[in-house]
Amino acid sequence: xxxxxxxxxxxxxxxxxxxxxxxxxxxxxxxxxxxxxxxxxxxxxxxxxxxxxxxxxxxxxxxxxxxxxxxxxxxxxxxxxxxxxxxxxxxxxxxxxxxxxxx
Numbered sequence: 001x002x003x004x005x006x007x008x009x010x011x012x013x014x015x016x017x018x019x020x021x022x023x024x025x026x027x028x029x030x031x032x033x034x035x036x037x038x039x040x041x042x043x044x045x046x047x048x049x050x051x052x053x054x055x056x057x058x059x060x061x062x063x064x065x066x067x068x069x070x071x072x073x074x075x076x077x078x079x080x081x082x083x084x085x086x087x088x089x090x091x092x093x094x095x096x097x098x099x100x101x102x103x
Contacts, residue, residue, distance in 0.1 A: 025094045028072060033057075033090070036064040048090045062087045069093065075100040 023031075026048055033052070034043040040056030057065070065087060070076055075097060077086070086096050 025073075025097055026090055029069070029090050029093050029097070032065060032068045032072060036068045037061045046090065048094075050089060052087060052089055053084075057087065059084075065093075069097060073097050073101060 030043045030046070033039060033046075037043070037052070037057050038061055039046070039052070046052070046055050066077055066082070077096070077100070081096050081100075086092055
């Protein structure tokens with residue numbers, strides 16, 4: 001069941017792959033959050049260390065965020081990163097992406 005949902009969601013979450021084109025990881029993550037997270041406040045107003053769950057991120061929305069991040073940055077989250085703390089803030093997500101990219 002999980003596989004089917006991910007395959008469908010991967011087709012839906014196709015992004016522009018702006019990463020590496022002068023746009024920072026953090027800014028790319030803000031764009032992803034703006035498009036997929038359905039936050040209660042604009043992503044542009046959230047500080048890099050602010051709690052995304054306090055800004056309205058739900059556990060359901062984290063799946064969409066994860067799929068969009070994987071697509072945008074061409075990475076795959078291992079099970080060890082599929083925890084709440086990975087999605088707590090833009091900084092936490094950026095650190096995860098950078099570690100997956102080997103930066």
